[in-house]
Amino acid sequence: xxxxxxxxxxxxxxxxxxxxxxxxxxxxxxxxxxxxxxxxxxxxxxxxxxxxxxxxxxxxxxxxxxxxxxxxxxxxxxxxxxxxxxxxxxxxxxxxxxxxxxxxxxxxxxxxxxxxxxxxxxxxxxxxxxxxxxxxxxxxxxxxxxxxxxxxxxxxxxxxxxxxxxxxxxxxxxxxxxxxxxxxxxxxxxxxxxxxxxxxxxxxxxxxxxxxxxxxxxxxxxxxxxxxxxxxxxxxxxxxxxxxxxxxxxxxxxxxxxxxxxxxxxxxxxxxxxxxxxxxxxxxxxxxxxxxxxxxxxxxxxxxxxxxxxxxxxxxx
Amino acid sequence: xxxxxxxxxxxxxxxxxxxxxxxxxxxxxxxxxxxxxxxxxxxxxxxxxxxxxxxxxxxxxxxxxxxxxxxxxxxxxxxxxxxxxxxxxxxxxx
Ligand SMILES: [Fe+2]
Ligand SMILES: [Fe+2]
Numbered sequence: 001x002x003x004x005x006x007x008x009x010x011x012x013x014x015x016x017x018x019x020x021x022x023x024x025x026x027x028x029x030x031x032x033x034x035x036x037x038x039x040x041x042x043x044x045x046x047x048x049x050x051x052x053x054x055x056x057x058x059x060x061x062x063x064x065x066x067x068x069x070x071x072x073x074x075x076x077x078x079x080x081x082x083x084x085x086x087x088x089x090x091x092x093x094x095x096x097x098x099x100x101x102x103x104x105x106x107x108x109x110x111x112x113x114x115x116x117x118x119x120x121x122x123x124x125x126x127x128x129x130x131x132x133x134x135x136x137x138x139x140x141x142x143x144x145x146x147x148x149x150x151x152x153x154x155x156x157x158x159x160x161x162x163x164x165x166x167x168x169x170x171x172x173x174x175x176x177x178x179x180x181x182x183x184x185x186x187x188x189x190x191x192x193x194x195x196x197x198x199x200x201x202x203x204x205x206x207x208x209x210x211x212x213x214x215x216x217x218x219x220x221x222x223x224x225x226x227x228x229x230x231x232x233x234x235x236x237x238x239x240x241x242x243x244x245x246x247x248x249x250x251x252x253x254x255x256x257x258x259x260x261x262x263x264x265x266x267x268x269x270x271x272x273x274x275x276x277x278x279x280x281x282x283x284x285x286x287x288x289x290x291x292x293x294x295x296x297x298x299x300x301x302x303x304x305x306x307x308x309x310x311x312x313x314x315x316x317x
Numbered sequence: 318x319x320x321x322x323x324x325x326x327x328x329x330x331x332x333x334x335x336x337x338x339x340x341x342x343x344x345x346x347x348x349x350x351x352x353x354x355x356x357x358x359x360x361x362x363x364x365x366x367x368x369x370x371x372x373x374x375x376x377x378x379x380x381x382x383x384x385x386x387x388x389x390x391x392x393x394x395x396x397x398x399x400x401x402x403x404x405x406x407x408x409x410x411x
Contacts (some may be wrong), residue, residue: 023381025380026381027381075361076361079357079361086341086342089324095344151341157339158361298322301322301347301350302320302322302346304346305347305350308347309347
């Protein structure tokens with residue numbers, strides 16, 4: 001009964017505070033809806049664009065074993081994009097609009113995919129570090145307050161762990177190989193380390209949305225907390241490979257029980273976000289080409305479906 | 318631009334003996350394509366032995382704003398549960 005005196009927003013916050021999930025048809029503040037459409041669609045776009053740097057290497061994988069693994073991983077990422085687009089659509093945006101936002105370049109996706117994949121070792125580093133960083137974020141999101149998003153994350157997390165393991169296995173074989181192979185993996189680590197660190201987003205004090213996101217339980221940990229978790233779990237993995245993290249300030253801190261690390265180049269981060277990364281243009285071009293070249297398939301399927309429907313209508317008439 | 322394909326809700330039976338459960342949705346031109354896409358998206362790791370698809374527009378959902386009158390009447394009917402009835406401890410198999 002007392003609930004009647006609470007505003008809708010307060011009632012909504014109470015539901016979140018008591019750990020309830022919000023579902024598609026529930027009342028929600030407009031800003032909660034908008035924030036989710038933005039975040040879920042950016043996440044979906046990242047899965048889709050994320051196929052490009054790895055798809056680039058499928059035909060050049062060094063063995064059949066590596067090729068089927070990479071192919072399966074890239075196929076999974078397409079599925080992840082689909083789960084997330086579906087979750088975004090529950091909030092009242094159409095797939096057509098989502099597609100248009102990506103292809104026109106208006107939408108953002110994770111900047112990590114605007115770095116080039118120049119060697120086979122990059123397939124190792126991407127699976128291990130980029131999927132590794134993504135997993136940390138996505139495990140947190142399985143507990144996010146919006147039900148359809150949380151459920152998509154559960155499904156995604158189940159599929160992700162093989163992505164990271166196949167990447168690490170690539171690194172491991174290269175590091176146990178020739179000097180040149182080991183050097184190639186060190187080079188990949190050098191190039192992917194800092195961009196992976198940036199995947200968690202700006203530092204907490206420069207992340208104005210964090211407070212609202214935590215209040216709505218969209219996020220349960222801050223960017224800096226997630227980044228620290230990444231460093232702490234990844235450094236021992238680097239050591240097993242016998243490689244060196246490209247950070248001279250990296251040091252175990254007995255007092256905090258965490259690794260201290262050097263300063264991230266935030267100018268580079270913002271520069272890539274703004275579209276000046278090495279691959280921003282190429283990714284968008286490839287994305288648009290794939291969409292345009294798939295048009296005849298979509299048209300064909302539509303025409304076939306129409307014909308079948310017509311036939312059925314005639315039969316029942 | 319061709320017309321947008323409808324959304325289908327996908328239900329998967331993970332193995333015989335269990336019910337179909339809702340697992341997500343996807344776009345497809347028709348029901349056949351919906352089943353094929355569902356196979357590719359939701360059963361790549363042997364997650365299912367049977368798929369149901371139904372166009373989302375055919376599902377009617379209850380209104381969460383009416384949840385009070387819909388579901389609260391069940392809350393004070395504890396006598397529908399076995400634990401409501403007090404029996405001596407020596408009674409077995411009941
Ligand atoms: Fe993914
Ligand atoms: Fe992945």
